[in-house]
Amino acid sequence: MMSNLVSAFELVHSFDASLFQIIGLSLFVSLSAVAWSALISVPLGALIALNAFPGRTFIVVVINALMGLPPVVAGLIVFLSLSRSGPLGSWGLLFTPTAMIIAQTLLVTPIIAALTRQTIEDAWIEYRDELTAMNIGVAARAATLIWDCRYSLMTALLAGFGRAAAEVGAIIIVGGNIDGFTRTMTTTIALETSKGDLPRAIALGAVLVGIIILVNALAWSTQRLGARFSGA
Amino acid sequence: MKRLHTLAALAVLGILSITPASAEDKSIVVASTTSTQDSGLFGHLLPAFKQKTGIDVKVIAQGTGQALDTGRRGDADVVFVHAKSAEEKFLAEGQSTKRYPVMYNDFVLIGPKSDPAGIKGTKDIVAALKTIKEKGAPFISRGDRSGTNIAELKLWKVAGIDIAKDKGPWYKDIGQGMGAALNTASAANAYVISDRGTWLSFKNRGDLVIAVEGDKRLFNQYGVMLVNPAKHPNVKAALGQQFIDWLISSEGQKTIADYKINGQQLFYPNATDPNA
Amino acid sequence: MLALTSDLPMALEHVSVVAGGVRILSDVTLRFSAGAPTVLIGPNGSGKTTLLRVAMGLLHPSSGTMTWGGYERVAPQRRAIVFQRPAMLRRTAAANIEYALASVNVSRDLWKQRTAELLAMVGLSGLGERPARKLSGGEQQRLALARALGRNPEVLFLDEPTAALDPHSTKAIEDVLETIAAKNIKIIMSTHDLGEARRLAGEIVFLNHGRIAETGSSADFFNAPTTSDGQRFIAGELLI
Numbered sequence: 001m002m003s004n005l006v007s008a009f010e011l012v013h014s015f016d017a018s019l020f021q022i023i024g025l026s027l028f029v030s031l032s033a034v035a036w037s038a039l040i041s042v043p044l045g046a047l048i049a050l051n052a053f054p055g056r057t058f059i060v061v062v063i064n065a066l067m068g069l070p071p072v073v074a075g076l077i078v079f080l081s082l083s084r085s086g087p088l089g090s091w092g093l094l095f096t097p098t099a100m101i102i103a104q105t106l107l108v109t110p111i112i113a114a115l116t117r118q119t120i121e122d123a124w125i126e127y128r129d130e131l132t133a134m135n136i137g138v139a140a141r142a143a144t145l146i147w148d149c150r151y152s153l154m155t156a157l158l159a160g161f162g163r164a165a166a167e168v169g170a171i172i173i174v175g176g177n178i179d180g181f182t183r184t185m186t187t188t189i190a191l192e193t194s195k196g197d198l199p200r201a202i203a204l205g206a207v208l209v210g211i212i213i214l215v216n217a218l219a220w221s222t223q224r225l226g227a228r229f230s231g232a
Numbered sequence: 233m234k235r236l237h238t239l240a241a242l243a244v245l246g247i248l249s250i251t252p253a254s255a256e257d258k259s260i261v262v263a264s265t266t267s268t269q270d271s272g273l274f275g276h277l278l279p280a281f282k283q284k285t286g287i288d289v290k291v292i293a294q295g296t297g298q299a300l301d302t303g304r305r306g307d308a309d310v311v312f313v314h315a316k317s318a319e320e321k322f323l324a325e326g327q328s329t330k331r332y333p334v335m336y337n338d339f340v341l342i343g344p345k346s347d348p349a350g351i352k353g354t355k356d357i358v359a360a361l362k363t364i365k366e367k368g369a370p371f372i373s374r375g376d377r378s379g380t381n382i383a384e385l386k387l388w389k390v391a392g393i394d395i396a397k398d399k400g401p402w403y404k405d406i407g408q409g410m411g412a413a414l415n416t417a418s419a420a421n422a423y424v425i426s427d428r429g430t431w432l433s434f435k436n437r438g439d440l441v442i443a444v445e446g447d448k449r450l451f452n453q454y455g456v457m458l459v460n461p462a463k464h465p466n467v468k469a470a471l472g473q474q475f476i477d478w479l480i481s482s483e484g485q486k487t488i489a490d491y492k493i494n495g496q497q498l499f500y501p502n503a504t505d506p507n508a
Numbered sequence: 509m510l511a512l513t514s515d516l517p518m519a520l521e522h523v524s525v526v527a528g529g530v531r532i533l534s535d536v537t538l539r540f541s542a543g544a545p546t547v548l549i550g551p552n553g554s555g556k557t558t559l560l561r562v563a564m565g566l567l568h569p570s571s572g573t574m575t576w577g578g579y580e581r582v583a584p585q586r587r588a589i590v591f592q593r594p595a596m597l598r599r600t601a602a603a604n605i606e607y608a609l610a611s612v613n614v615s616r617d618l619w620k621q622r623t624a625e626l627l628a629m630v631g632l633s634g635l636g637e638r639p640a641r642k643l644s645g646g647e648q649q650r651l652a653l654a655r656a657l658g659r660n661p662e663v664l665f666l667d668e669p670t671a672a673l674d675p676h677s678t679k680a681i682e683d684v685l686e687t688i689a690a691k692n693i694k695i696i697m698s699t700h701d702l703g704e705a706r707r708l709a710g711e712i713v714f715l716n717h718g719r720i721a722e723t724g725s726s727a728d729f730f731n732a733p734t735t736s737d738g739q740r741f742i743a744g745e746l747l748i
């Protein structure tokens with residue numbers, strides 16, 4: 001065990017080029033998924049928070065439930081859709097990083113949407129009278145609340161990133177874990193462990209945890225400093 | 233503060249605008265087995281092929297059964313597997329028009345040093361399996377329709393054992409690849425059938441050693457096929473055929489033979505063998 | 509919705525508001541015209557806040573009609589309100605005012621100047637860049653007033669604007685209200701400070717138990733209230 005840890009340490013230090021390619025791809029996939037998801041789910045969450053419509057409660061319950069969508073199920077759904085024999089097969093996206101981004105976006109959207117809805121709903125209780133009295137229209141209300149709550153919403157994005165960066169089930173199914181192309185930190189850890197190459201698996205595990213901690217710290221400090229300086 | 237916001241917005245836009253390299257550059261998807269990947273063969277072969285032709289080979293490593301299914305769905309251009317009966321079925325279905333033998337190696341029965349079934353050193357794999365069952369010694373099966381799994385099930389049949397009916401708690405069906413099976417065998421002090429290539433490159437042996445080898449029935453043949461473009465128009469037939477042609481060319485065959493771990497050769501090229 | 513030239517006169521006709529089985533306003537008929545401030549007074553729970561919300565258009569009557577310039581359901585274009593506990597946007601004080609200016613389509617190049625004017629009017633010059641939520645209670649109330657004025661209203665509602673403030677802030681707000689009343693902005697406010705009502709009002713509306721108990725000019729009401737409840741209220745008795 002000790003020798004494995006030592007080798008892992010040496011690997012990280014030697015800045016193995018392929019290691020960096022894997023780390024880079026992991027970040028690219030997960031960050032892209034969060035970015036695309038935010039584009040959809042922040043406005044969606046805000047609109048649900050601010051409007052009454054038939055079936056609203058049902059939608060809220062479904063979105064909350066989907067936060068627990070098992071990654072492998074998300075992977076399976078995307079796999080069946082993108083396979084050449086599936087409905088979107090002509091796009092030729094299976095076994096590409098794009099497929100991985102799609103699968104992770106699917107996983108992350110319910111989380112960001114649900115947290116956004118909660119945040120905006122809470123803020124609306126406070127802002128409702130003022131914004132109604134100022135005759136602010138529906139879209140402008142959403143924009144105002146999203147902007148004013150941007151630091152809290154960052155926490156939602158962070159939760160999404162955590163989920164994306166940590167999962168392996170979805171991306172291994174839709175990405176195929178192809179060497180040099182769709183291999184990420186989590187899929188490599190799974191592979192190297194199954195090959196018995198523990199130093200490499202441990203090295204990547206340490207890097208992955210380190211990155212998650214770093215991103216959390218970054219977002220937390222941005223939230224605190226930003227909130228302090230802008231009064232948000 | 234505003235500058236920070238602009239920077240953040242640009243970063244996000246930057247991420248969103250990067251499209252991963254399009255699949256229009258020269259590449260093919262090969263559905264292959266975990267044994268060819270885990271043994272490190274592809275790591276040795278593919279760079280040589282890329283250097284010669286500039287073609288990127290993207291390997292999806294699955295069990296033989298899964299790999300052939302990937303071919304059936306049209307999600308791969310070439311399949312490179314090791315279960316002749318399954319490959320011939322693939323051909324019969326019209327999923328490919330020609331099967332090319334490429335190389336062979338052999339399977340070995342791996343087991344713990346302590347040898348609970350008392351079979352270490354025998355040359356008769358069928359007798360060994362019979363003994364394992366009689367003694368109820370722990371045995372790991374891959375259970376994933378891989379070439380290795382198909383071979384294992386065939387051997388039980390030859391031993392006259394209906395393993396699906398007669399298995400007991402000593403028989404553990406894990407449904408995973410070769411590396412995982414070896415890991416499990418190592419942790420559970422159990423027997424497992426492995427291809428020699430993966431065994432030689434496996435780094436987590438623990439107390440495992442080769443228990444039985446050399447039986448002719450442990451012969452393991454690999455074949456490669458182009459997925460039929462008539463059935464799946466998206467298949468990159470020309471590039472795929474280039475890969476196959478290279479594998480069976482004298483250059484490709486030599487590259488295969490050159491792959492060694494600790495001086496030991498893992499795969500033996502036999503593309504010219506008419507019986508393979 | 510129509511964009512009228514004027515929200516005045518505002519008229520409540522037999523307005524009742526029932527919520528949760530409780531009658532908050534009963535058969536209120538009232539008319540607001542341009543001119544001196546109208547001050548609503550009455551014990552807690554008499555319906556002052558609800559009346560203001562109906563007149564502002566935030567609350568629809570359960571029965572009866574509320575009209576502005578003769579029309580029902582007119583969006584609040586020319587009227588603004590300062591709530592008892594105003595909500596501050598999570599921005600600087602100046603940004604709060606700019607938000608109000610934007611909401612009435614004041615062009616961007618006028619923002620800086622107008623914001624400075626409004627801050628000066630309510631005595632908050634120099635606090636423009638402070639996060640609004642970090643202002644004191646009195647400062648927040650004044651900012652809310654500046655924000656409401658930023659919408660260039662014809663009618664300004666205030667719900668107990670000085671209830672939670674110290675005398676210094678109270679005076680500051682009352683001074684501003686006197687100034688804008690002089691500029692012909694119609695002020696309609698509630699208070700439970702009779703002295704304040706006396707200081708500011710042109711017209712008094714005395715509410716009790718959700719009904720209008722008495723109305724009249726400030727001088728008439730305070731010198732000689734005609735109803736016994738009115739008399740008891742001025743005398744400081746508790747009206748239960």
